[in-house]
Amino acid sequence: MNPIRVGLLGLGTAGGGTYDILLRNREEIARRAGREIHVVAAAVRNLDKARARVGDAIRLGTDPQAVVDATDVEIVVELMGGIEPARSLILSAIRQGKHVVTANKALLALHGNEIFAEAQKQGVMVAFEAAVAGGIPIIKALREGLTANRIQWIAGIINGTSNFILTRMREAGASFAEALAEAQALGYAEADPTFDIEGIDAAHKLTIMAAIAFGMPMHFEQAYTEGISQLTADDIRYAEEFGYRIKLLGICRRTSEGVELRVHPTLIPQQQLIANVNGVMNAVLVRGDAVGSTLYYGAGAGAEPTGSSVVADLVDVTRMHTADPDHRVPHLAFQANRVTEVRVLPISAVRTSYYLRLRAVDRPGVLADVTRILAEQGISIEAMLQREPPQGEQQVDVVILTHRTVESALTAALERIEALDSIAGPVVRIRMEALAS
């Protein structure tokens, strides 16, 4: 059978990894796919650098549209990143009846609804395994492996940079700034780390997983996003004393009132498997009504882990394009005409438990005031920790773990607590999840 012919948009980290895998494992992949996969052209930024890397094996140019338009390109692989021109190039490929593989999570989270609608209209496939959790085949697991299940919730460590920072803060007692600097020195964090440390990258990936899990459109704009830049080494230590680890989790959950969609630092019981996922590794915990809890772990970034998912998509597309389009795996797991709008809950309506840390003047009656306010808001306390004040200091750290409550009640309580004379500064609030059912 003829090889299937692929055009690459971008030959950087992900593009280079994809190219290397296709070359090195050509034989192994052909034994599986029943067909060779040839890269015939690539659009790059720096022609000389690209030429030095791939030699004369493929056609190189700087115009991505030319690769999309090339008559010998059957599948367009978009690995440039960013919104434009990636969006226009993908739409152009789709309108020419070409299948698309992409790793572009930001683009899908923001414009996925438009892109999938167009692909549906044209009868082509848009595959995006590499967009979530790098090399872990989590899209395939959610979309095909767990297809029997009503998915109840997903909780994922889906940003390696922030997981590395949190790991270093715990293991080395480093401050956030120190751990970030270490991540940057190792190449795990960008010069501008905002997307990673503020939870935006995780929210992109969460948006995609929620759409697939619940059969709903992408709603990135309604995701609640809170990063790790405000966490202190103290909080990580206190959490540990209670038996918890702090992880930046992306959580989506089905409730009777709507769907939760939230990224924030989260306390997790340390005996949970996902609490022990360290360094730059990713893991996604999925709860289905039939299968119970399953977890998927692996490298969330890097040239070849990303390339592994891109190539898996290429093989899938190569296989599925002979299937009648109605029988292909739908883009968002559910048939396009059965994707339904659902209400995304505002964070104020989310129910969870909380870790609270406050600085209090060390005098009688302060704790009584705090606990009275919590009780009046219907919030019950699971555990409390108060340290003796260090020699010569008048203020102590008080740490409180609450039972489950609705966030609006907690916010109201915190406003009243922060207004107390005996409380110094804002109360630190970190959400807790048992992840058990």
Added chain:
Amino acid sequence: MNPIRVGLLGLGTAGGGTYDILLRNREEIARRAGREIHVVAAAVRNLDKARARVGDAIRLGTDPQAVVDATDVEIVVELMGGIEPARSLILSAIRQGKHVVTANKALLALHGNEIFAEAQKQGVMVAFEAAVAGGIPIIKALREGLTANRIQWIAGIINGTSNFILTRMREAGASFAEALAEAQALGYAEADPTFDIEGIDAAHKLTIMAAIAFGMPMHFEQAYTEGISQLTADDIRYAEEFGYRIKLLGICRRTSEGVELRVHPTLIPQQQLIANVNGVMNAVLVRGDAVGSTLYYGAGAGAEPTGSSVVADLVDVTRMHTADPDHRVPHLAFQANRVTEVRVLPISAVRTSYYLRLRAVDRPGVLADVTRILAEQGISIEAMLQREPPQGEQQVDVVILTHRTVESALTAALERIEALDSIAGPVVRIRMEALAS
């Protein structure tokens, strides 16, 4: 579109779970599959019990061949277990051009080569996600998700019964017999637990995974199988002192001389994620050359976890049957004409490191004799632990961790060590794996 019509062979644990999921999540599954999946007939052992369970919703009978032959059955789901009549029924279904879904690991490990050859000839699909690791979509991950990779090795906790026993031995300091009795009382172990505790069930599953990972035929008869019935609470405690957990692992590994295929108790560094998989849960760690290490975790048995995988297969078959047969995912991941014979290494040729425990008379020169023999066989020692003999006893436990060596050298050394006057009884030998690369 018309519903796809399914016939069930067996309505016990797995069959009942499958039936319940198809009924309860009918709507959710149809939204994904684009087609309803109807069970139209089932063959059962006890008609009255089955009638009480499913009412008049489906045709019930005691003759499985009648279900296979029924003209309205398009997919045959075999959940009876055992070799015969399951084998003949599946072959009969295939010869009638019907697709098959099965959870029967023993049958596939022993007769998979014959079954897949017949299916290939007839152009039908045989799907078997539920045969390995219950609800975890590990077959799909290996066959499709990691298709870009040259798989280097797999190490799996793929028998929940033995993992439960090992967990209880560690957590409660129980003996093997006590932990087994507890497993039986909880319904986690059969009255005759041989298949589970002697590693046979794990070897069935390992055989299937190795075939898919390496593109080789099933070679259950060449798998090395050693169970957990000889482990003592002492060994588990000593391992812990060195920073290890003992797990029953199924391991397959590609080496330059051939493929390793082995099930045995294994020491794993306790910081490894898979070392922290406890109770009846399963996990499979897969090392690919592109993706690195990925891990898949979940329930390895039970009605609905098994049903979750059976239904996922049903949806896959429903989708893929419109694809031209050459483009479907091949049964063993590799195209049928590209599955190649490989040498399976005998256990004597396997290279790993070892935990050794010996009872020695507490007198000068004993350790010198032992270490000299190891050195003469080219085996170097990584760590050693010797306890003071308890009051009034003349014998001490000596525990030795070795570096990597070939098993034949170790066996030769142990024969010489056991022949020493100063050594009482056989030396306990447990293999160690770092699982790091």
